[in-house]
Amino acid sequence: MSDHDDRARAATIFDVARLAGVSHQTVSRVLNDLPNVRPATRARVEQAIKQLRYVPSPAARALVTRRTRTLGLIVTGAPDYGPSSTALHFNEAARDARYAVITASMLETDAASMRSTAELLVRQNVEAIVLIAAQRAALDALDGIELGVPVVAVASEERGALHRVWLDQYAGARLAVEHLIGLGHREIRHVSGPTNAMDAAERVRGWAAALGEHGLAAREPLVGDWSPGSGYVHGRALAADRDMTAIFVSNDQMALGVMHALAEAGLSVPGDVSIVGFDDIPEAAFFAPPLTTVRQDFDALGRDAMAGVLAVLGDDDRMPVPRVPDLVVRTSTAAPSRDRAAVTG
Amino acid sequence: MSDHDDRARAATIFDVARLAGVSHQTVSRVLNDLPNVRPATRARVEQAIKQLRYVPSPAARALVTRRTRTLGLIVTGAPDYGPSSTALHFNEAARDARYAVITASMLETDAASMRSTAELLVRQNVEAIVLIAAQRAALDALDGIELGVPVVAVASEERGALHRVWLDQYAGARLAVEHLIGLGHREIRHVSGPTNAMDAAERVRGWAAALGEHGLAAREPLVGDWSPGSGYVHGRALAADRDMTAIFVSNDQMALGVMHALAEAGLSVPGDVSIVGFDDIPEAAFFAPPLTTVRQDFDALGRDAMAGVLAVLGDDDRMPVPRVPDLVVRTSTAAPSRDRAAVTG
DNA sequence: AAAGCCAGTGCCCAATCTCGG
DNA sequence: GCCGAGATTGGGCACTGGCTT
Structure with missing residues (x-):
């Protein structure tokens, strides 16, 4: 009648015991790998279990244990x-x-x-x-x-x-920023995640710390919401910033938006601006150009x-x-170009 | 000693019964909203339940029911x-x-x-x-x-x-393609999802059917893997196809890749080519241009x-x-441009 | 050493008991 | 003393663990 009818009543520990010719708690012993069961008996029980397709009831087990x-x-x-x-x-x-x-x-x-x-x-x-x-x-x-x-x-x-x-977001951010500093960038902006996101805060901290240690100034981060759309908005703003030569973006999706905006503004990545993302989402390797990013495991x-x-x-x-996350270097980062560097210097 | 010790032994139905001055069965009645319990008794029991923070044991319940x-x-x-x-x-x-x-x-x-x-x-x-x-x-x-x-x-x-x-993928695909046909497109290509994806197959079917009903030819679809990367690859190939004026892409991510490739090839969307995606992922509204797509609920x-x-x-x-999904019309679709149409016609 | 017995886990259900009317 | 609403008792449910044999 209903779908339930074919659900045969499952075998119990007693059915197994009967078939194996032992008591039910000998079966229990076998089930729980307890000692004091003769190998032959154990085998018989196991055979019976298999034959009956017996599975212990989690409810009963939970009740008693x-x-x-x-x-x-x-x-x-x-x-x-x-x-x-x-x-x-x-x-x-x-x-x-x-x-x-x-x-x-x-x-x-x-x-x-x-x-x-x-x-x-x-x-x-x-x-x-x-x-x-x-x-x-x-x-x-x-x-x-x-x-x-x-x-x-x-x-x-x-x-x-x-x-x-947790994954060390702070360390990951430092990795990203130090990579940029190592390439020669001096003016490195940051597009962060939303303020209610803990990861975002840690990445801001790492970015600022790396900058600070190298005597570089940390300009106010632009706060996004993780979406490509917000990256795009901030990318447009940043495209107007002629001092900056690199951007550390707090996730790959926003990095995509940033790159879009930069491309629209006629700036090339990494020719004019280097970009580092965060996460290494599967798509990041297929961005144009493939994104240098911090891989989170x-x-x-x-x-x-x-x-x-x-x-x-x-x-x-x-x-x-x-x-600690890894830095995955692809082709969205390079040494700063002479002309922009000249403007900066 | 361990973390478990502070986990006080939960109250049982008997504790409640004792506190309320009734038998456990009466408590069970109250629990299961059964009749034959005097309001006053019921109230006493409920009070006891609250006081003891009693919660019936799912295991015991599952065992018997x-x-x-x-x-x-x-x-x-x-x-x-x-x-x-x-x-x-x-x-x-x-x-x-x-x-x-x-x-x-x-x-x-x-x-x-x-x-x-x-x-x-x-x-x-x-x-x-x-x-x-x-x-x-x-x-x-x-x-x-x-x-x-x-x-x-x-x-x-x-x-x-x-x-x-399920959601009607076939109907959704038809919606997309009929929108393009309605705009005047005659040569509408398709970038599909992987062949092992059932949704992808249904969308191919819908695309082909809509085309067929309007007497339009369905050229071989390009098979992607849902990723923007694969959309990009196919987008490059399609950019060389001077006959085509519109592409129905089987998901938004690939549509992103296609648009990227088109832009690189100097083609404008929707000026030269119209694009329709599928899914309406949150990012789709932020693409450049915002993507016309089929919204799945x-x-x-x-x-x-x-x-x-x-x-x-x-x-x-x-x-x-x-x-049946909805078509969300944004700005990645428009009537075909004269020059490309001329070539086609 | 190997295996069995008994009690107990928390709950539901059927059958039974207990009163006031 | 009969009736039935209202409350109680006992018997599982499937399993484990301590104690016995």
Whole structure:
């Protein structure tokens, strides 16, 4: 009648026991790799398990062990490349560690939604919550509230009660800027991400620090919103700045917009202006010209998030150490041209 | 000692019963909104529940009801905008319907991984599986195998045993092409998505059909891989085609690459060539020029996936009807220019 | 050493019991 | 003493862990 009818009632541990001619907790022993089972008996049980296609019930197991082997994942904001990749790889890592992941995606990051979502996960008896949130507000919302389970945040800023894994944005930004300085650039502008983004703030910090150490001035950054559109807008403004010879853009998408605007203004990259992006999205290698950028290893970050969970849960390892991104040099950067340098000097 | 110690043992139904001075069964009645509970008693119980911050154990409940209120979600491939958005909105819709979602993201779509992942979810006792897969192979992998739970696929092609929700790609493509034809274009080329993508095939079909109905020839499509890079490559080739006055590109990212190539070749959009994309990604409005494209409502698609699940589970509704995308006219399309038209004519 | 027994996990459901009218 | 709304008891559900044999 309904679709459910063909769902045969699954075999239980008793069915297996009967078929193997043993008691049910001998089966349990085999299931849990406990000692004191004769190899022959074990074999019989395993045979019965296979024959019956028996699978232990997670619900029953969770009930008695008080462990669900389930993790909660909260991902906030629109599905951008970075967070999505991190979530994907975290998800795979969790699966490898034999944990199920209950995901809660949410567009908003207001404290009330964040909190109620986290509590929803706790009600599902997740053993830990992983939070992937670019926005500072999302992090703050979960800080300080008593959930009863540990929270591992993938975030660029520290918060008291939360465990944390992250990629070193500050170091990545320095890499980018030092590359430009090494090429001879002196006037290096910055198009940053939005002010509520923690990564953006760290990159601003790295940019300013690198400049400062070389005695170079840091002019006010132009604040974008990660979109190519905002890059384009700032690119137009920057095209009018005849002093600047290089731009460090806080992500690749905005870098695309900046390059567009520059091209429209008749400026060539890297002939007139050098550009460095951030992230190394798959498209970056196909930009015109291919973009020099800072590669973030979201794959590793996702795995680190899982490693962090295992560390906190005490099953394994220690908390992972933040990774430093790599600089990927392509052809959007070069030494500053003589004429613009002349104007500058 | 460890992080677990502060996790106070949760209150049980018996604690509530004791505090309220009733039996646990009366509490259960209150919990499940069953009749035969005196209002005063009900109030006492509810008070006790609140006071103890009692939450019923999902594991115990699942054990006895054989319902987990949990859904499995499989998302294959890289985290592109479309699938990611659909997954996000499905996730929200599921939450609204009080279902938890266990997600399995996977890069590969080979039959073995697909199958074992699906079985992993079944072992978690999910009540249904939702599959968001652009690749035909992912769909095929789950078709025909007996999982014991219904599968709702978000896919553009039909498969025997699978339920399905989708956006009408064929109709969307026709919209795009008819818009171009309406503007006066006669030679309309197509840059398609990869051949393993079901959406891509449907769009090719729609493009060819619209052309055919107007007695126009459909030249061989150029097959891309969804990336701007591949759009760029094909854009260079198309720039040499002096007959063509318009290009229907199978997604916005490739459209970006095509426009780049055209611009490099000295062709203006829409002056020399009109371009229509597909998807309406957030960036599309910021392209230069802003892209005319076919808007896909991934938000609604995600909700439809959940509606499909409810329909199949018999809790609600009927299977949702496929939605037809909208054409969003911006400034990358215009009537063909006289000189190119002259050459063509 | 190998395997069985019993109790307990938190909850739902059917059957049963308890009163006031 | 009969009725039934209102509340209780007992029997699973599928599994694990400590104690026994």
